[in-house]
Every structure is written in structure tokens, then in C-alpha cells.
Amino acid sequence: MSQSVMPPDETQATSNPAPAFLPRARMQELLQHLEDAGFACIGPTVREGAIAYQRLRSASELPAGMSDEQTPGSYRIRVTGSARQFAWANGPQALKPLLFAPRETLWRATRQSDGTLCFASAMTAQMPLAVIGVRACDLAALALQDRHFLLGAHPDPCYAARRKDLFVVAVHCSHPASTCFCSSTGDGPRAAGGYDIALAELDEGFVATAGSPRGEAILAALRPAPANAEQLAAVEVQSEQAIAAQSRTLPGRDLRAALFANLEHARWQEVSQRCLSCGNCTSVCPTCFCHSEMDVPQLDGGSSEHLREWDSCFTRGHSYIHGLTIRPDTRTRYRQWLTHKLGSWHEQYGRSGCVGCGRCISWCPVGIDITEEAGAICSSQK
Numbered sequence: 001m002s003q004s005v006m007p008p009d010e011t012q013a014t015s016n017p018a019p020a021f022l023p024r025a026r027m028q029e030l031l032q033h034l035e036d037a038g039f040a041c042i043g044p045t046v047r048e049g050a051i052a053y054q055r056l057r058s059a060s061e062l063p064a065g066m067s068d069e070q071t072p073g074s075y076r077i078r079v080t081g082s083a084r085q086f087a088w089a090n091g092p093q094a095l096k097p098l099l100f101a102p103r104e105t106l107w108r109a110t111r112q113s114d115g116t117l118c119f120a121s122a123m124t125a126q127m128p129l130a131v132i133g134v135r136a137c138d139l140a141a142l143a144l145q146d147r148h149f150l151l152g153a154h155p156d157p158c159y160a161a162r163r164k165d166l167f168v169v170a171v172h173c174s175h176p177a178s179t180c181f182c183s184s185t186g187d188g189p190r191a192a193g194g195y196d197i198a199l200a201e202l203d204e205g206f207v208a209t210a211g212s213p214r215g216e217a218i219l220a221a222l223r224p225a226p227a228n229a230e231q232l233a234a235v236e237v238q239s240e241q242a243i244a245a246q247s248r249t250l251p252g253r254d255l256r257a258a259l260f261a262n263l264e265h266a267r268w269q270e271v272s273q274r275c276l277s278c279g280n281c282t283s284v285c286p287t288c289f290c291h292s293e294m295d296v297p298q299l300d301g302g303s304s305e306h307l308r309e310w311d312s313c314f315t316r317g318h319s320y321i322h323g324l325t326i327r328p329d330t331r332t333r334y335r336q337w338l339t340h341k342l343g344s345w346h347e348q349y350g351r352s353g354c355v356g357c358g359r360c361i362s363w364c365p366v367g368i369d370i371t372e373e374a375g376a377i378c379s380s381q382k
Contacts, residue, residue, distance in 0.1 A: 020224035023205040027059040039130035051091035070177035073367030089177035094138040094286030103309040110303045128165035136188030137357040141286030170195035179358030184249040187355040189242040200235040258378035259343040272331035279312035281360035
């Protein structure tokens with residue numbers, strides 16, 4: 001499935017406008033035009049030692065002169081002194097928390113005076129969001145989340161309400177981390193579609209391209225100058241360098257046959273001795289969507305709320321049914337996660353569930369590397 005899949009009510013730009021150039025000093029104008037169009041701007045900022053999305057009031061809040069160093073089990077921010085605001089790979093968040101809420105109330109039940117129950121939706125109006133700095137890997141993940149939550153037989157109304165009003169400003173990745181492998185999965189480092197505006201950052205500013213009619217309208221309001229040949233060439237060189245900088249790779253894009261032929265491989269037991277079953281990998285993964293649901297009654301018995309919150313296939317309760325835990329140990333849980341993500345997603349969604357962002361490698365407390373494990377398991381028939 002292409003990363004440019006969008007919700008049914010959105011269309012791509014039709015006039016194919018030429019790339020424009022936006023000097024760095026005009027980033028604030030872009031934010032202001034988005035605010036004036038009714039969007040709350042969300043963007044990357046440095047928070048608690050990581051680059052994370054939060055509400056942007058000013059372009060000065062963007063992480064200028066900052067970069068990240070990521071290795072298995074390690075994430076660090078460092079100061080570079082550069083004027084660039086997007087010279088980093090990614091933080092622990094993707095778009096997922098903005099669309100698929102970590103915890104939310106789906107409906108409420110209230111007991112009436114005659115003892116009957118009244119059920120009401122708990123959905124509230126959502127403010128339209130414009131997210132700045134979205135990476136190509138996260139656009140690919142967004143397309144997969146759309147496929148799951150919107151394009152099935154029963155679209156999720158909570159996700160759909162947030163997705164409908166999402167404006168995406170992508171920034172092509174120019175500084176991948178050592179844990180990144182989006183080139184291996186075909187999902188980056190350059191965004192191919194699924195955005196309203198895409199920016200390529202250069203030292204002096206941004207080459208901007210519209211990807212939708214509303215993106216065209218925002219750029220037109222800014223009246224930027226056309227990008228020149230030198231700037232366009234610099235963008236191409238930068239993208240090639242970002243590809244060349246990636247050293248990690250998966251052994252293939254469709255690993256169904258190799259993984260399911262190796263369900264008893266000794267590597268599953270080996271990795272289980274290191275894995276903590278903490279669920280960090282599924283929390284930071286931009287495509288994981290497992291969740292649990294629960295009812296929370298009031299003490300007086302007069303009402304209750306039905307909640308949905310993120311869950312993980314690494315928890316014992318995730319595979320519990322009717323007195324039986326199907327995956328009782330870490331070996332079977334890790335195997336479920338990897339074979340589903342890289343294998344059976346192909347039957348469900350037409351592609352792997354991995355977009356090569358590398359977050360599961362960086363944010364794993366013990367530094368387990370999905371590319372290393374997949375390579376070891378798929379390389380032999382044991």
C-alpha cells in the first residue's frame with residue numbers, strides 16, 4: 001500500500017504548482033496563516049530531554065540548533081548551533097497520539113429513575129490541528145492507521161473526527177539517526193505524498209511544495225518566490241545523502257514466508273531472555289493500534305463510562321480469553337509482535353506494518369534491534 005493513501009474525503013493537489021522558497025524568517029508567517037485558517041499549530045519542541053510535539057505559539061519554539069543521537073537503547077539531544085530547526089530524525093511521538101488517543105471515553109451509561117439505562121456518546125468537538133515537521137516514515141504510518149481506522153467495514157468515529165481536520169506540514173528528513181531504516185522499507189527519507197505542504201530544509205530556508213488544495217491555498221497566501229535551480233539541486237543531494245547515511249536494513253519487505261517457516265527458531269528464546277515485555281516498542285511504534293476497553297462505574301451506581309486505552313501484545317492480559325492466556329511468556333509475545341508486524345500485516349493491509357522509523361530500537365530499554373532479530377530469524381530454516 002502506498003504511503004499516499006488518504007481518507008476518502010481528501011484529494012491531492014491537481015494543479016501541480018512549482019516548488020517555492022520560503023526564507024527561514026518567514027516560518028512564523030506560515031504558522032500565523034495556519035492559525036488564521038482555524039488550525040491549532042502543533043510542532044516539535046524540546047521537552048524533558050526529547051523532541052516532542054506540543055502546541056506551538058511561535059516559530060521560536062522549534063528546536064533550532066538541536067540534533068539527536070540515537071543508538072539501541074539510547075536517545076540523546078545535543079546542541080549543534082545550526083540555524084536549522086529540523087536537523088534531527090524523530091522523537092518518541094509520531095502522529096498516533098494526536099489521532100488515536102492513548103485514553104478516551106467512548107460512551108457513558110446513566111441509570112434512569114425507572115431503572116433503565118441511557119447510553120450517550122462521549123465524543124466532543126475537536127479543534128482542527130496543523131502538525132508541523134511530520135516525517136516521511138510517519139506519513140506512511142498515518143496511511144496504515146487510516147487503513148485500519150477509516151477504510152474498514154466500521155470506521156472509527158473518534159479517529160475519523162480528528163483525522164478529518166488534520167493539516168499536515170511534512171519536512172523531508174535530512175538527518176536520519178543511526179537507528180533509522182526507512183529507505184529499507186520504502187517509506188523515506190523523502191515524503192512522497194499524504195501531506196498538505198512538504199518542506200525541504202536548507203540552511204537559508206525551505207523549499208515548499210503543496211500536496212493538496214488547502215496546502216496550495218496556504219502557500220498562495222504567503223506569496224513565496226519560486227525555488228531556484230540551485231536550491232532544488234541542494235534538496236536532491238540532501239535526500240541522497242540521507243539515504244546513504246542509513247546503515248540498518250530489513251532482510252526484505254515481505255517476510256511472511258521466512259518468519260512463519262521459523263516459528264520454532266532458537267532466536268525467539270534468545271531474544272526473550274533480553275526482552276522485558278515492557279511494551280515500550282509498541283507505545284512508540286507509529287503503526288501499533290492494540291487497545292483494551294473497560295467500564296468505570298461511579299460509586300453510587302448511577303452511571304459509568306466506557307473507556308478505551310492503548311494496550312500492548314506484550315502484556316499478559318492481551319491474550320487472555322476464558323481462563324486461558326494464549327501467549328503466557330515473553331517468547332511467544334515477542335514472536336507474535338514480530339510475525340504480525342512484518343508478516344501477517346501483508347494479508348490485512350497489503351504491506352508490512354514497519355515504516356523504518358527505528359523508534360522501537362532507540363526506546364527499547366535493553367536495545368533490542370528489530371532489523372537484527374528479523375535478519376537472524378529469516379536467514380535460516382531452523
